[in-house]
Each structure stands twice: as structure tokens, then as C-alpha cells.
Amino acid sequence: MPGEVIDRPNPEPEPSHIADQVLSLNVKVEKKKLPEDVTTSLKDFRRAACYIAAAMIFLRDNTLLERILTFDDVKHRLLGHWGTCPGLILVYSHLNYLIRKHNMDMIYVVGPGHGAPGILASLWLEGSMGKFFPSFSRDKKGLHNLITKFSVTGGPPSHINAETPGAIHEGGELGYALAVSFGAIMDKPDLIVTCVIGDGEAETGPTATAWHGYKYIDPAESGAVIPIVHVNGFKISERTIYGCMDDKELTALFIGYGYQPRFVDDLQDIDADLANSLEWAISEIRRIQHAARSGKPIMKPQWPVIILRTPKGWSGPKKVGNQFIEGSFHSHQVPLPKAKSDEQQLHQLREWLSSYGPEELFNEDGTPLQHILDTIPSQDEKKMGQLKDTYDPYVGISVPDWMPLGIEKGTKASSMMASGKLLNEALQANPNSLRLFSPDELESNKLNAVFEHTGRNFQWDQYSNAQGGRVIEILSEHCCQGFMQGYTLTGRVAVFPSYESFLGIVHTMMVQYAKFGKLAHETSWRKPIGSMNYIETSTWTRQEHNGFSHQNPSFIGAVLNLKPDAARVYLPPDANCFLSTLAHCLRSKNYINLMVGSKQPNPVFLSPKDAETHCRAGASIWEFASTEQGLRPDVVLVGIGAELTFEVVKAAELLREIVPELRVRVVNVTDLMVLETEGRHPHALTNQAFDSLFTEDRPIHFNYHGYATELKGLLFARPGTARMSIEGYQEEGSTTTPFDMMLLNHVSRYHVMEYALRGGAQVNEKVRARLVPLEADLKHRIQKTRDYILENGKDPDETYEMNIV
Template structure:
């Protein structure tokens, strides 16, 4: 029974009765189709042979390892069948994002019947051999896993982790005005924080320029072993909740005796008509101020169509049907008999002929060509992706405040403000191909210039005096949910578009598991020739720990770097540009790259500019280089190698180099800057890694090396592992020391300050340079005294001394 609270109960019942009366034959065929897909799910989970039950079921017909999730699969099959009907009837551009990812056998059953699987897996034919191969391959080594993954056609959402399906669907719909993305949200997934925030996504979807999402909240009442929160809520409670979110709700509920097909038939038509009404109003200039987008709440018994009970305990409508309801049919004759009864209850002989071909009238229920949900072109983003129209980066070289080119070491440019000018032009040139997703930090991170093109996108009315926020199809979306930003971006990228996720450094760790899932998706996609490369996932990490001295210890965490380092070498990239020109060059490279997870780290405060744009381009291409102008005799035959990785830590290296050049000219130094972190790794481990010859050319074969690194020293240690003679390398970095203090004190607390680098350099160089050794004790004592003096100064004045704050490089 389709429930519409605006109608009396009798009218609701008549409406469903009319649907049944008008579409009886069609509904009966849909019910037969669902019998077949449900049978194929059970067969995939249990059978290795005898897939058409042409002989009595025996233990040897059963797989040794029983994997998969039955409980959610009948609901997925129900939805898939009715979406097929909706597509055919309305000639729709539509695909499905399935939240209950471990319901993969249901998706696979439908993909098999629609013919998409055969397109990419030619052995999966409509005959006995193809059917046997299809059923046997599920959860079989070398076959399909028990959840959705890139090897399943039509998939843009990895099924291994719950919470992200709905926001991913919205990301796919953005800037695709004719697309409708159906999304099944399971009631287990609905309990997650990411899903809770994703319901608000429609408040950021412009109905003129973007498509729509049709959410289907599937309530079957149970998780693995517990009732679900949403499953225990009454209809009126659910109605209040989702009406408050901004949805218009239709309920479809009951078991097989409740005529679910007639109910869902009507609900699907209603949902599609609601979507088109909202879009047509907006596109004709009659925008609805607060449109109520449709939501279908589907309430069905867990694992319906399975045996009602086993050993006196319920299966259907119970958590016991969540995964594999009958766990031991090989060893338990009674349970084997029950399984056979279950399989035969679908009367597969009426659905598949003796040659193993599904009945043609059932196959005719599926769309054809690209309208099949598994073949929808949007789900193969690499095939439809277009390159961005990028501006020449020379136009965005850092300038002095007076418009003159910066001098080397000029301390007057914010790298983030400079890259914002570049991104502003990218937005202007690519109105439906590029978006920025930001967790309410755009202005704080000094990227506000991007809003000069269009305001932030927000569809609902906002109070007055809120500048640059409007329902005007903006390309910047800000919401204080990193999960939403990440999932929107993933959906946008996997459907062939480009994007950027800028964030405070400390809070990117919130979406580490989402990054992991996406990186795995990219890695596995490379194993399928039909998965062409997609635009890269780009993070711009700023408001970094070294300048979070005002926000304190909670905001001081560079751990996202370590997470990226653990991804496959073909996918992972980490860049730490030392100045604004290098940041612009790096961002330009990342926006042109494919199939990568790019992490770019840059401070937002005004900092020294070390390289011209031409120098920056060459430096970024190399990934690391000697800065001869900062070194002794262009870096030839050094006593010590000073290495900066990261803009703030490079500043301290440069200040240390200046001190050593001025106050201890007997010590010969080489200054190296690393902007591509993976060059430290051996070339056999990462495509950007240096071979040993080039590594030694850069860092010398045997001289002491002091690395001043932006993040945790363990990250560099991990990359250098396996290099010979590592005992000569010292690594400074963030050592989990922080508080509310001064910027320079953050360096002192973690051992990355210029004075500590100078002390390290003198101690290490004294071992092989007698002139340095003769002066070592006096000089080390002097810099230790300066550190003590600094501590007292900040305690007395609350700020760093002028010689630190106003320091500039002297050529």
C-alpha cells in the first residue's frame, strides 16, 4: 500500500488497487523477474554446481566457503526491477548507487540478465555453461567478491564501507541536468554520520544545471545482529524526520502479500514526476523556493522469500537472514533439504529454459544499450571525461605588493592567495566541469578569490547580509562535513569531471577511510581495460600545524601524509611546494593528472618566495633539486646537506643556511629542497623515486644529511627504508609537541628551528672538518643560549622577537 498522508486511507488503497488493475500483466512479469533474480542470488551464495536443480541437491553441489549477504538482496532486486521499468517507460538517463554494498549478488543477478556482464565478461552467456560460470564465480577465487567493486560494471561506489552512497550519488548528479541517480540507502547505513549529513545534499543542488537523486531508504529492520534505529521508528516519526530534512515522503511497505510491486510501481512514478516538476519549474524561471524532493521509504521483511524459520528460530524478518541464513548445508542433511526447498520455491524451471537461457519475456523487461543501468555512460567516467581548459601559469607568477616581480626570499606573498587567483580562472573557464568542495574554510584558507566568479552554491534562502552565497549554480560548495565534501567529489570525479578539496590539515584525517576506499577503487580499476583513467582526486591541505599555534594542540596533526604513503605507488602522490610559484605549478600539474590521489600541502600565511615561475616549473618537474644560490660554492663538496621539505620547514633551513654562511663560513653547506615527497623512495618502489645514483648525486654518497620535514619523521623514515648508509641522515619533523604558543616556538618545541639545525650541522660537520671542530663548542653554546633567550622572550612578551618575525634571506 502506497501511503500518502495527504489522502485518507480508503483513497490510498484504491490508488494501489487501480495500479494493480491497470497494469496486472506488467506487474506479474515484474514479479516473475524478481523470482529469477532472487533465485540467482541464492544460487550465487550456495551453489558450485547443479545450478538449474536438474537433479536432487547434494553436498558436493555446495560451495565450501559460503559468503555474501542475502538479507538485503531481495530489496535490491525489487528496486532494480522497478527502476528498469521506469527507465523504459520514460526513456531515462539513470543509474543506481547501491548503499548496501555487500548486496553485490543482487546487483550481479540484474547485470547478468540485462546483458551488461556479458559485454565485459564474454564467458557469462545465456546458456548452461555461462549460467554455471556466473553462479560459481561469486565469492570464488578470481571471481566476483561479495561486495561491489570496480570489476562490477555500472559501479561508482565501493561497497566495502557504509555511509557514503547517498552523497556520492549527489556528486554524480551535479552538472548532469538530464541524469537521475537512484540510490538505495540501507537502514544500517542510515545510522552512519556521513549518511545523516548527506540527506541535506539537495540544499546544494541547482535544479537548472544539475540532475537529481531519487533516494530509496530500505528498512528491513536489522543489521548483522541488532535491530536498526530506523527500523524501530514508526512511520509518523520517519515522516517528521525526513519532512524536516526537506523531503516529500512515500511509504512502500509489507511482505510479498502486500502487493509490493503495485505499491512500488506507483511510488516510482510519483517520485519521477516530483523530480521533473521541480526541475521544469526552475528551468522555466519559476524556481520553487524550498522544493520538497521525493524520498521513497521501502519497509520490507529482512530476507523475504527465504524459509520462514530454521531450527525453531525465525529467518525471514530476523537478523539471522542478514548474511548466509543456512550456514551448514554440506554437513547438515536437514539444512541441505531446507536449502533445496528454498531454491525450488522460486520454480526456476518456469524462468529459465532447459538450455539455460532466461525466458525472453523476462529479458524484455530490461532496458537495452546504454540505458541499462550497468552500461550507463556516466558510470564509466574515464570514457566521457574531458580535459580542463587551464590558463597559462606564467600569468600567475607571484608579484610584490606593488606589482613588481618578487625578489628571492621576499617575505610578502601568501601561496594560498596566489593559487586562488589561478583557481578563479579555472572556474571561469570550466563552468560545468570543475568544482571546489570545502568544509566551510574557504575564506579562512585565503581562497576567497574563487568566489569572484560565482557565489557559493546554496539553494535555500539565506538571511540578509550574507555575501557570496546564492542559488546561482555556483561551482563552490561549502558544508561543515568533510564526509559530504569527499563523497560529492568522488561522485563528481568518477563520472568524468574535475575537482578540488581544500581543508585544514588536521581535519583531513576525518575522511582517511574514504580516501582509502577511493584509492583502492583506483588501484582495482587499473586491472580492467574497460575502466579508463578518471581525473585525479586533489586535496589542498593548508592551515598547517606550524601556523596553528593560535588554535593549539588539537589543530596540529599532519598524519594525513602517512595515510597517503601507504597507498599503492601507482595512485599516491604527496607534494610540498616551498613557495607560491611552486604551488601554482603543482596545482596545474595535479589538475591535469589522472587516476591519482594528490595531496598538496601549503601554508596560507605570507612567506618567502624562493623561485621564479620558470625555476618553479623546473624544480617541480624534478621533484627535488639543489639550490646552488643558497649553498657554498653552488653546493660542491659540502660538509653537510641541509634539506627542506615543506614551506615552513624550508624557511627554517634557509635561515640556518644564512646563519652558517655568515657566522661559520668554514662549514661548507649544500641546500636541497624536496617538493615531491616520493622522490625519496627507491625507484623500484615508486615511479617518482630516484635510483641510487641520482639519490647520491643529490644528497652525496657519504656526507651527513639533515632533513627538516613538514610532518611526522616516520613518514620520511618509511620512504628512505632500504637506502644504504642511512645512519648519516637525521630527520627533524613534528614530534607531537604543541600548544597555544608562538609560531617560532612550534619549531623549537619540535626540533625544527634554525638554531637547532645550526647546532646539528656544526656537530655533524665537526667530525670531518677540523676548522669547524675548532669552533664547534663555542658556536654550539651560543645557539643553545639563543634558544634559552627565545624561551624567556616569548614568556615575557607573548610573541616572537623581531629578528625572527622580520627575517629575510640576504643573497
């Protein structure tokens, strides 16, 4: 039964008759009165923070209402979101009290990220804004700057981002706060993350799945999340689903998810209601953790969740004209949108701001009264805006030497199987700072060597419960991304392997994170963190068995569009190159690393030592595959991607047989960013270095794993682009054979040979004289091969034979 303490090993789990509990709506916590001084401090903290938040949206001067408010005091552009701020401030005040009372480490993750005014106001009161931004000091001048600079050029934006002290979550796109929170507490047993999920955000798919996050949290090794669902009833202009659900329905929902829900909705004594509920949540967490850390984990514990019901826009204007504001969607953004031009709305703004009594909250020098600060943690390092885990958390990992795992040149090996062995060693070397997050594809992607010394961390499975597994597999790319973000932003390192075709599911999540990273890099106080490491495998080139739906390399383009100081895209051509690349990415900081590789056995072109040299350069001439080591070529053939490079090498081999007079240089690019325009990316080759690889004037053909337009964008400003041709994935595919996929997308060895002959004919008279019959021969080979595949349902036996010297 949920909540039962069991001894190891686990017996067969008993059925959980939670349906019976739904009928017993004992969801209220017995309320104990708070001491009067605590209540006063909490209320006045909220009054001050709500005043500041509202003033931030409206005022450009007269920030403490020291004279009558005029149109000139109102900002020219009214930007910001008021509706969620009072609820966020309410929670902030109580978390301060909880931290101070229990001396705990806590991060506040805010799903409604557009509630930045409420968070910034609270951060100013606790002194965190002043610490990281001296112009926002906790005095009259600092308060004036905060209020007047909010949502104007050069000031804090209207959404929570990396410039917000204490933030580990980009507040733009909704849906990811809860998953990020779960990632943050992994391997941090003393950390509590309180996550507010707006009832609008709760409608998103990523949030719905993230409720299962606790099923992957081992209380013996990790901290805990206190989810608070803020039900204020409205989105931008519509009722919310949760806002239309009664207590019984919400209780049934959350008990089903594995939680104990508690409702906080006593507006007459909200402080006692919320304070007691948070105390209950902490006690439940401690009970569950104590059991696990005593060796008697609770199977399927019911974790606390708080349902907070407050009016949207609480304490703001009640009505404007005939329109209700408080408690409706009209309070979502700017409740008084005409305050700059309408006398009545200006009067209401004056009344609204005055209702908080700023003259009772601030001293003459603008500092908050002491009793307001009494609820804030006295130690700076305990304040939510200054917790080191949020801005300087990196602990680093020990990356094993990959060379002993290297594969002999000339054999065949799976890049993923080799990488699994390196990850296995890395997980052993870093038992508390490295995790894998995978959408149930680790075995399929042939990374299962990691299971030699670890397992899956799935707490609701009696065989995985409390076993300390380092692999989290859940069929939700959104959860994997969110977990990885939270884990990485709090100082650790993670790897996210996925089928290539479905990594695009988290495209916008990755972009939101990259935006957070860009701004973090531009601050002076956020320190470097580990990179986001994606392994893209089960690629389209070997997804012929799963069909067209599994063929999609578009995530490459998503990473290419990022800022140059963040984007890194690697397409290692063999297992040794992949090992070198993976080791580098695990050590790197602040990047979005995308590694694209094959899980199927492919030729090993380079020895471990040569692979390291090649990967360090990012691209090189492959003398063994070229004519006379690539000297004085007629044409340059470039392979980018494992299977695509194999086709280039095979094409060069066949060309030596049928047209020996053609001089071919083979180049492999493993670091895609070296092709970027000189000066546009840190890895970009200089024009001189580019010409040394690709020549100054010879035709170049690129056989590229992704979409050709991506490569065209990188090469656009290079000199002599007219001599370049590119083939890549063309959205052609089916359930067929591996080589037929090459043929369908015009990246087969025969298509590479066609481009080589046409290019070579421009500078080599002997090739030009034979061009017509040679092209006819290639077309015949293509047709003959397709006929064989259609008749036999397999590729010709000799298709993948190759001798590598």
C-alpha cells in the same frame, strides 16, 4: 512555504510550518494497477535474480538444479550476504522498467554494498556482466561461471566494487552512498541517481549529514537523486533505529530534512506500490526542475524520498530449527550456514532454491525467458550496468597557464592566495566540469579569490539560490569527500581544500575510494578519470593561534600508505611552486593528489620559470642558499614543506655567518615520492640520482613537515641511512607563536644548525675543533628566544627577515 514557486529576486522567505504536515500522514500514493504483462515480467525478473543470488552464495555445481542437490554441490566456504538482496533486486527490476518507460539515464548507487549477489544477478540478466566479462555470458556456461566463481579466488567479491558494472561507489565501509549520489548528479541535468540506503547505513554520521545534500543542488543545472531507505529492520545482529520508528516518526524526520516521504510496504501488491511511488518521485522531480529551468525556482522544494519496508531475507528460508530466519537478523549473511554438512539444511536449501522455479525462468541453453528481459532497457547504453557515465565519463578540463599569475622572486606571498587566483580562472574556463568542495574554510584558507567570478551554491539561502555558484561549503568533511567522489567518478574534476588537522576525518573514505580506483585501473573497460585533489593548508606550522587541537599532519601518512601508482604527495616550498603543482594536479588522472601548503605569506624562493623546473624534477639543489652553489659539501640540509624549508634556508644563512668554514648544500624536496626506494614508485629517484642530490657519503639532515616516521619509511632501503637524521612534527604545540612552534618540535633554524654542525664535524676538522662552543651558542640562542617569546608574547622582530638573491 515549501513547494511555492517564486519569481526572482527572492523575497524574504516565509516560515515553513512543516510541523502541521506531520500530523497529516497522507504518505501513500494512489496505486494504479500495472498491466498484467509488466507485473509478470517484474516478478519473474525478481524470481530469476533471487535464485541466482542465492545460488551464488551456496553452489559450486548443479547451478540450475538439473539433478538432486548434494553436499558436493555446495561450496566449501559459504560467503556473501543474503538479507538485503531481495530488496535490492526489487528496486533494480523497477528501475529497469522506469528507464525503459521514460528513456532516461539512471545510475543505481547501493549503500548496502554487501548485497553484491543481488546486483550481480541483475547485471547478468541484463547482459552487462557478459559485456564486460565474457566468461559471464548470458547463457548456461556464463551463469555457471558466475554462480560458482562468486566469492572464491579469482571471482567477483562479496561486496560491490569497481569490478561491478555500473558501480560508482565502493561497497565496503557504510555511510557514503548518499553523498556520492549527490556529487554524481551535479552539472548533469538529465541524470537521475537512485540511491538505496540501508536502515543500518542510515545510522551512520555521514549518511545523517548527507540528507542535506539537496540543499546544494540547483535543479536548473543538475540532475536529481531518488533516495530509497530500505527499512528491513535489522543490522548484523541487532534491530535498527529506523526499523523501530513508525511512519509518523519517519515522516517528521524527513519533512524536517526537506523531503516528501512516501512509504512502500504493501507486500500483497508490492509492484504496484513501488511502481506508482517511483512515478510520483519522477513527477515531483520534473516539477521542481521545470520550475527552476523556467526561471521561477521553488524556494526550499520538498524532494521525494521513498521508505521501502520489506522483510530482511524476503523469500528465503522462514525458519531453521527453532530459529526464525526471514524477517530477522539471522538472514543477514548466510541463512543456512551448515548446508555443506547438515542434511536438514541441505534439504532446506534444495526447497528454497526450487521455490523460485528455475525451470520456468531459463531456457535449456541457460538464457532467461524473453518476457523476463522485456522489462530491461532495450538499448545497451541505457542499461544501468552500461551507462557511459559510470565507466568512461571523463570530459577533461582546460587548465589556465599559471605563469602570468607567478610571483616575483624575493618577495613574500601566500601560496593559497595565489592558488585562489588560478582556481578563479579555472572555474571560469570550466563552468560545468570543475567544483570546489570545502568545509566552510575557503575564506579562512585564503582561497577567496574564487569568489571574484562565482559564489557558493547553497540553495536554501535566498541570496545564493539559483546563482550557479561553483563552491560548495558544508561543515562536513564526509559530505565534501562524498560529493567529490561522485563528481569525479562521473567524469569531472574537483578540489577539496581543508584545514590540515581535520582532513584525517575522511581518512577511511579516501582509502575506500583508492581501493575502488586500484581495481578500476586493473579492469580493461573502466577508463581514466580525474584525480582526487586535496589541498591541505592551515597547517600546524601556522596553527599556533588555534592551539594543539589544530596541529595534525597525519593525512600525509594516510596517502603514503596507498599503492604507489595512486599516491602523490606534494609539499611546494613557495607560491610559485604551489601554482605549478596545482596546475599539474588539475590535469592529472587517476591519482590521489595531496598538496600541502601555507596560507600565510612566505618568501618566494624561485622565479616562475625556476619553480616549474624544480617541480618537474621533484627535488633540486638550491644553489642560492648553499655554500659555493652546493659543491663539495660537508653536510646536506633538506627542507620539505614551506615553513620547514624556510628554517633550513635561514639556518644555512646563519651558518655562513658564524662558521664560514662549514660547507653546506641545501636541497628542497617538493614531490615527497621522489624519496621512495628506487623502483617502488614511479617518481622515485634512482640511487644514482639520489646520490647526485644528497651525495654518496655526507651526513644528511631532513627538516620535514610531517611525522619523522613517514620519512624513515620512505628512506629505509636507500643506501647509507645511518648518515641521515630526521626531524618533523613531534606532537608538541599550544597557543603560542609561530617560531615557538618550530622550537617546540625541534625543527627551528637553531636545531637544523645543531645537526649541521654535528654532521659537518664528522668530516671537517675546523668545525670539529669548534663544535663544543658552537653548540653552546646555539643552546643559548634557543633559550634567549624562548625567554623573549614568554615575556613579549611575540617572536623577535627579525625572525622572518631574509634576503634571497
